[in-house]
Each structure stands twice: as structure tokens, then as C-alpha cells.
Amino acid sequence: MPNILICDDEKDIVDALKIYLSDPDFRLFEAGNGREALRVISENEIHLVLMDIMMPEMDGITAMSAIRQHSNVPVILLTAKSDDTDKILGLNVGADDYITKPFNPLEVTARVRSQLRRYLKLGAGTSTQQTYVAGGIELDDMGKKVTVDGEEISLTPKEFDILRLLMASPGRVFPPKEIYRSVWKEEPLNGDNTVAVHIRHLREKIEIDPAEPRYIKVVFGHGYKCEKERER
16 A cells, blocks of 8 residues: 655645545655654655645755655655746756646646556666675575675575665664564554564574674664664
8 A cells, every 4th residue: 555645834735635645545644844754754654755845844845855865755746836946946856746736636646646656566666776785794685695794594584574674774764663564564553563573583693692783773762773884
């Protein structure tokens, strides 16, 4: 089920877009400014963002630039202006499309479905990288093989997927619920405990001292991350 984030400081517009996109195939999130949007994206697996440009606290262009530092999720900008300045600026810094207010409901749904189809079904949402390295760990995604300091280790499929997720974005903190959604492909009921158990088992296999991990670190109150290099 694709997760769509609607970000606009005007509640009436958010509500209207939620009506346009009311579909059992979509799960909708909302934010009132760019800063809130970044928080939602950090806590959830978002597959498409509808983002207003002019917003308080953090505008859409600034938020989109921050998103592009770690994600290629489709971003459709919403603009109330008819001139091309905002559109060109948005496209130049990474927007995938734009929609001018007032919206045509059919156009909104068509553009959203088009971007989701490209992202989810044509491979744009999947990393093409096949090998990940973090210090002494090497993960071969194609061969489904992991080595630690040159020695191959055996992981379960879920452990492998968790490690790949963390190694693909070194330094990024993943909340347990986001890890669960990404790996188990379903909404978490007791996801935090399930992820914690799998992280513990994974550490036992890849860490010299699981109590003092070199690679998979916990950021208390936030989640887990993979260190790019081993600490000396």
C-alpha cells in the first residue's frame, strides 16, 4: 500500500487533497510545513510527497532539498502562482512534477498514480547498488552473502534485509516502525519488539562484542543506524 504525504499549511487544501486521493489503495499522511514533513518522512516509509511551496517555518523548496539528500521519493510541488519561476526552481532542485492551484481532481489523481507507477513498478524506487560496505562488513545483495572481516556469516532473510536497509543509508537513523514496514511489508502491531529481537540476533552474528557494537548502533528514543566506518 503506497504511503502518500500531503504537506500544505492550508488545512482546507489538505482536506481537499485527501478527498481526491481517498482510495483504499493509498495510506495518507499530512503535515503543515516542511519541518513537519521531514519528521513524517523520517518516521515512516513514504512513497510520494505532495508539497506546497509557500509555507511557514520551512518552505517546500528547502524541505525538498533536504529530502533529496537521502531519498529519491517522488515529490510533486503545489504552487498557487501562475508564472514559471517557482516551477523551474522546483524542477531544478529535484521536484518530479508540479500542480498549479486550484486543482483539477482528475489531474491530481492522474499525476499521483503516474509518479507512483514509475517509482514502485518501474524500479526508480529501488537502489541499483549491489554491494554495500561498512568497515569490515561487506553485503553482496545479488549473491545474498555477507562477510565480516573476510569471513562469510549466515543470516536469516529478515536479518539480511534489516542489515541491507541500514547499510544502504549509513548514518541515517531508522525508527523501529519504519524498519518493520520496510522489511515485513506490513503495518507493525508489535513491531518495536520484533525489530529489537532481530537486531539483537544480527549483532550477535556481526559484532565482536554485541554489548559494545561497532556497526549497528542504537540512538535511544529514535531507532537504529549503521556506522559507515568502525570506531577506533
